Amino acid sequence: MTYQAPYKDMQLLVAQAYQQQGLDACESLDGFDPELANAVMEEAAKFATGVLAPLNAVGDVQGCRFEDGKVITPDGWRDAYQQFAESGWIGLALPEAFGGQGLPKYIAQPVNEMWLSANLAFVMFQALAQGGSEILLNFANKSIQERYLPNIVSGDWTVAMALTEPNAGSDLGALNTKAIPQADNTYKIKGQKIFITYGDHDLTDNIAHLVLARTPDAPAGSRGISLFIVPKYRVGDDGALGEFNDVRCTGMEHKMGLHGSPTCSISYGDQDDCIGELVGELNQGLQAMFVLMNEARLSCGLQGVALGELGYQRALEYAQERTQGANSEGEKVAIVEHADVKRMLLEMRSETFALRALGYQIAAQIDATEAAHDSSKKDRVALLTPIFKAFATERANVMAGQVVQVFGGMGFVEETGVAQIMRDARVTTIYEGTTGIQARDLxxxxxxxxxxxxxxxxxxxxxxxxxxxxxxxxxxxxxxxxxxxxxxxxxxxxxxxxxxxxxxxxxxxxxxxxxxxxxxxxxxxxxxxxxxxxxxxxxxxxxxxxxxxxxxxxxxxxxxxxxxxxxxxxxxxxxxxxxxxx
Amino acid sequence: MTYQAPYKDMQLLVAQAYQQQGLDACESLDGFDPELANAVMEEAAKFATGVLAPLNAVGDVQGCRFEDGKVITPDGWRDAYQQFAESGWIGLALPEAFGGQGLPKYIAQPVNEMWLSANLAFVMFQALAQGGSEILLNFANKSIQERYLPNIVSGDWTVAMALTEPNAGSDLGALNTKAIPQADNTYKIKGQKIFITYGDHDLTDNIAHLVLARTPDAPAGSRGISLFIVPKYRVGDDGALGEFNDVRCTGMEHKMGLHGSPTCSISYGDQDDCIGELVGELNQGLQAMFVLMNEARLSCGLQGVALGELGYQRALEYAQERTQGANSEGEKVAIVEHADVKRMLLEMRSETFALRALGYQIAAQIDATEAAHDSSKKDRVALLTPIFKAFATERANVMAGQVVQVFGGMGFVEETGVAQIMRDARVTTIYEGTTGIQARDLxxxxxxxxxxxxxxxxxxxxxxxxxxxxxxxxxxxxxxxxxxxxxxxxxxxxxxxxxxxxxxxxxxxxxxxxxxxxxxxxxxxxxxxxxxxxxxxxxxxxxxxxxxxxxxxxxxxxxxxxxxxxxxxxxxxxxxxxxxxx
The missing domain is CATH 1.20.930 (Transcription Elongation Factor S-II; Chain A)
Known part of the structure; x- marks a missing residue:
């Protein structure tokens, strides 16, 4: 069996969040009602089950390859990306002005959950496109918006987020990448970044890197960090692709999981020829990056839900098929009848259900905040974000372990595919701010x-x-x-x-x-x-x-x-x- | 850094267990005192750190290979095995009558812990030799004992334990392998077994398989299971190696962890030419196997301790080296100073310490039972066994996750080596009886x-x-x-x-x-x-x-x-x- 979208839960929780967050009263959301949500979910479910899910194991087994300085994605990845972009899924919740469909987040949430369940490694570009677009919408000048956003929304280009350096992980204030101002208001970028998801790949012609760096006279620490947009290939005033921008992939991590998602080391300006443009104010880079970071944290929480659901489906299917032991009449029974297996299944099912409900409410709260230009719910969302991010991902790790446990010895064998869930899940409590960072934030x-x-x-x-x-x-x-x-x-x-x-x-x-x-x-x-x-x-x-x-x-x-x-x-x-x- | 034996803990807990279980009063243990234990531990520590630990990553990266029906162990495995056997480590706690050193379990326990920390995948043959020998000592006839035990104790041959079949995992009563009585009191064995640790390998000339099977007229279910010893190569009356016994390795699992330990599928009697000898009474196979199983369960619990220790050492080392953030004076601090990292380290440290104490007490209790021919402590050991097995391994899984968490993004990268701890640990809550089985037993x-x-x-x-x-x-x-x-x-x-x-x-x-x-x-x-x-x-x-x-x-x-x-x-x-x- 492949992943199936959990419709009933999704429909219930979408309709409930819509009503409880008062979205029916928001004029700007006219037409974006649960009925539309159901229609969108139906289409998304077909794509998730039909196109993305079958590639999940392929990505794990093949992984990305790094050859001659280039990242090559697994078989089928390019086609799937093409279809994904052409079907308009990337711009689903992005503004119509730049070619998106402008759907509210409460509808995008179940759709994103499906992508994440079906093929987490593949779809990591999606949160980057969403978060990157929001940064540009909120902080970039009009020229950058016009040259970049249509290409990002259409999926012609992807977004990469270049924060981490070998000595600057959780402590971004320690980063060292340099940005030297040029006469034409651009900056020459020079530095090494690591752990860049989809930092290089063969899915699109260009990649827009959002890079944190320091100008020469910037204050030390986190108050001296600025944000730059640094394309792999330069972008002309008309948005046309120009020459190579000295953005080189120098390596790819060999990771425990998410093999299909390339995690790159990138050298910017190795030949002193890497040009970036400032996004937002000088030295306010972290503030802009936090927009993307918040987006990414909510996406991480949703990854927890999605992996919990995927694991539950796999465990339930196996537990219903696998017989061991007998009942009091001496008939063989499926292990789903064993009380301890039932306990594990219900732990997964109940917590995934509750976390999904929480995630959908948060999405609807953000919609309510934006649609009503009312910030009363902002603090609630801010409070819930670290809880959702850290708790959902921590539990996803526990649940992924339970899935393997339900499978017993077969779970430890890679061919079954559930070990992958556990390996993939492992990083979700680390990236976009570890559980410790979320807990401190909370x-x-x-x-x-x-x-x-x-x-x-x-x-x-x-x-x-x-x-x-x-x-x-x-x-x-x-x-x-x-x-x-x-x-x-x-x-x-x-x-x-x-x-x-x-x-x-x-x-x-x-x-x-x-x-x-x-x-x-x-x-x-x-x-x-x-x-x-x-x-x-x-x-x-x-x-x-x-x-x-x-x-x-x-x-x-x-x-x-x-x-x-x-x-x-x-x-x-x-x-x-x-x-x-x- | 490589693994270092935690001497202070070991010496304290060994001496304490010795005194508290009254081993000083056991005449048969004269000379086997904590002083001897310390000397043995010192030698073992050198071997663990110097020989076994460096091969741990090699085993993970290379894994065993299955080629032309044969299992080939990773580079260095054969040499290390040779040294291990020649140094007498296999027979450490086995009877002197068969070439062993007859050390009590309370001394073998810290030594085994070192092996398991240093290289779990490699040393899995050790618990099999120990448990297999105890089965033969307790149940086999004198002829079998004399032909097999000296070879097992010396490490010239290894032991494999063939229980599981595709449809008989936790429910052994469902197994189908056949044993047909022959005129000469032997049995022809025919059947397929899976998940056999070191079921085939290139370390020794022969492998003694302990196989659960049914005779034609055996009762259904678990009351009709007998135990047979089935060598890969036949063993003459003089103990000399004879012809191939139709014991074929048909495949090897591709596992999430323990890559260096071959997990084999074995076909017995594919050409109708596989001969076994009965061990113990007909239809009493499970009873005999439970001797080995109990041994294996205690070994599993110790694996939990050992992996907890290994993980703690790696996490502490990294936390002391890696700087992130600054203290109130603005100086960079090692992450071991961060309170949440400290919490994780102390969770690992305290629980590993306590579980080690429990494991050493259990070993000393078994010694007391055996030395004093007094069974008063048997029930206590029986009560503690499922707790030790399941709780120590469950916690080892949690701790292994914490090690990765302390390493942050670097933990998710395979080269760091801590992902291996997590992958290796995963099966410990499954094999030798899942946590659910232990909990039911308890x-x-x-x-x-x-x-x-x-x-x-x-x-x-x-x-x-x-x-x-x-x-x-x-x-x-x-x-x-x-x-x-x-x-x-x-x-x-x-x-x-x-x-x-x-x-x-x-x-x-x-x-x-x-x-x-x-x-x-x-x-x-x-x-x-x-x-x-x-x-x-x-x-x-x-x-x-x-x-x-x-x-x-x-x-x-x-x-x-x-x-x-x-x-x-x-x-x-x-x-x-x-x-x-x-």
Missing amino acids: MFRKVRGDQGRTVTELLAEITRLIQPFEADDEFASMATETQLVVTKVTSLLDSHLLNLNADHDGLLAVSVPFLEAMGILCCTWQIFNVLAYQQTQDTVDEPYMQNIKALAAFYGAYRLPCALAALKVVENAGLGLSKYKF | MFRKVRGDQGRTVTELLAEITRLIQPFEADDEFASMATETQLVVTKVTSLLDSHLLNLNADHDGLLAVSVPFLEAMGILCCTWQIFNVLAYQQTQDTVDEPYMQNIKALAAFYGAYRLPCALAALKVVENAGLGLSKYKF
Whole structure:
């Protein structure tokens, strides 16, 4: 079996996010309703299942090759890219003014999820096109926009994001690539970058590199970083391709996973002939890059959902086919009947479902912010972004391990294809900011940054949502447990998280457990939210909802207790940590 | 850096296990004291670091090759095997009567740990030699013992364990390989087996396969399985090698990890010319195999410890070298100074330490049982075996993921070598009985099997051990928390685990969380045990003990809370599980 889009979940969660975020009231979204979303999803599903999914194993087995200074993508990649671009999928959520279809994010979200499930390594160019376009729209001058955006939106050119240097990873302030101003307002770029996804490839004629670099008189550290657009081939005033811009691929990483996605080292200006243009203000490069970074972080979270779904589908299929042991009548049974296998499947299913719900709500919140020119939801999105990014990817790693476990010995054998899920997933907790970076962002910027206002509003909303369930036959105890978590977070805000006298390192050392607790709480919140939403609907798919209720009960029983444990760890902040001498 | 044996831990824990299990009082162990252990460990460490560790990456990158029906091991493997055998390491803990050195298990344990850290893929033949010998010692007739054991103990021949068939994995009762009795009391063996570690290779002249098969009139299921010894080349009455015994390697798995360890498919009797001899009684094959299986499970647990140690060493080294970010004085700092990195390192360090302590105690308990011909500790070992096997390997997987995380993007690049740890570790929760199988064994055989007697004794011992700490300045709250866990397990015994009216599938679905809670509790127990033991010692390495205390406090703060959460899941047994329709 190949990947199948999980329609029912997607349709439910898309419609729910649309209504709950008030998108039906946004004039600018007229026509972009869930009905359209369903039609788009149907087309996307065909493409994901028919074209992208079959290439996933090909990409893993063949990988990209680096020959004579050029990256060659796996068999079938070029054709698939051509079709992908021609079908307009790259510009799906990009502005019509530059050739895109201008769809809101809440519709793009399930579509992107399908691409990521079907073939993560292939489709990594998509988030780069999306994020790169948003940088150019927000920061680049009109000339750059006009020369680059139509080509990016159409897929004629791809975008690469060149941040990391050997000594500047999480600490971008340490980077050294130089940008020397020229008389014509351009800059000569010189430096070495590593870990550049799709930094070189054979899919398109040109690649627009967004490069972080320093001008000669720039301040040290992160305040002296500017952003430049540096094409592989120069771009004339009319947008026509010019000569080679001295952007050389010097190598490609041999990675544990994502073999089909080229991760390149690039040398800019090796022959002193690499020209870039400034994007945005001088020394404000990180600010611009954060637009792309936020986009990329949300995309990472969605990768977690997508890999969770893919893994769940593979594990379920195998568990339904593979027989081991017998029931009390002595009949052979499929391992899906074994309670422990069922537990693993339901852990995957319930958490993927809840994280999908969270991801779709975030997308709709961004739409609401943009459509209503109302920034009230911005802080909520900012709070949820690190949680979604880090928790979804951490859980995807756990789930990918569970998929292999369900397959048993066969899972360890590469031909089964599930080892690939685990290998591919491994980097998602690292790139676009490690889990540690997300947890610090959550704890210090997002929670402490506004003295706990945004997180307190979220906690209050969760309390309001679950209150009615405290009288519910089925979910009373889960609601009570959830409220315990909310109460505990609230008290930790006072005692630890907002306490400026608390030991900084001690808090940092429990930032990941705190994020984990918030992740579980957000999943629980989303599950209650679906239950509540369904109660307001006239027509309900009864068997499907019974399953959702079973998932909800399961999540409350099996995963929710871990939130309190993680908060207990937060309470113990720093114990033993500083006393140990390595 | 290459792997270095963690001497201080090993010496402390070896000496402690020796004293606490009363091995000093065993006459048959005269001379086999910790002083000897230290001398042996010193030699082993040189071999592990000097010979085996450098071949670990070679094995991963080259892998074994399968050519013309033969398995070819990676470069250097044959030489290393020769040295390993000639140095007498294979027979270290095997009887002197057959050429071994007869060392007790408590000394072999740290030595084996070193092999497993240095090169897990290479050394997989060792547990097979050990377990295979024990089967022959316990079940085989004298003729088989005399013809096979000297060759196995010397390393001239290896042992392979042929259990799994395509349709018989965890459910061995489903196997189909046939054994047809011959006039001369031998059997003709015919069947296909898969997943046979070192089932074929080029290290030795012969391979002794221990094969599970059915005689024609055997009962169905697991009660009709017999064990046969089936050499690759026939063995004459004088032990001399004879003709080929129709044992053909038909393929080798392409695995996610352990590339240097050949995992073979073997066809027995393809030309109807494969002769085996019965080992033990007819239809009692599983009973014999369980001797090897128990050995293998303890070895697996030790693999978890060994991989945890290896990963910790690699992560620490990298964290001390790699700088990112700056301290408040603006100086660049090594990432080991970052609190979240420290947290990950201490999670690895503390749990590996505690699991090592547990593994060494188990080994010493087995020695005590054997030396004193006293079976009082047998039940304790039986209870701890599934916990050690499953918990240590599950945690090794988590830790291996943390190693990659500490390395960041570099961890995802294969050249760094830490991705290998993660890929190698992945199968340890699967082979020799999956985590689910261990959890079922724990819950139903080991806990319910004797109406909770053995587990209750363990809980009482833990309570006695920690009681003095409840008045300790540093560890009072950790002791209280631990007692909470003990109390919770005790109450769950009544309400769930020993309750014959409890829903069987509901319990099975929480058997892994129960095992997880017991794993954390056992680690906490071992940590308190070290603290208590040190208080009884005249001379103590003060800085080292300060670190152990810091580790203890860290474990109590960061890991112990997860035990209560897991027990809460046990309490919720089965919620949502049966209602969900896949």
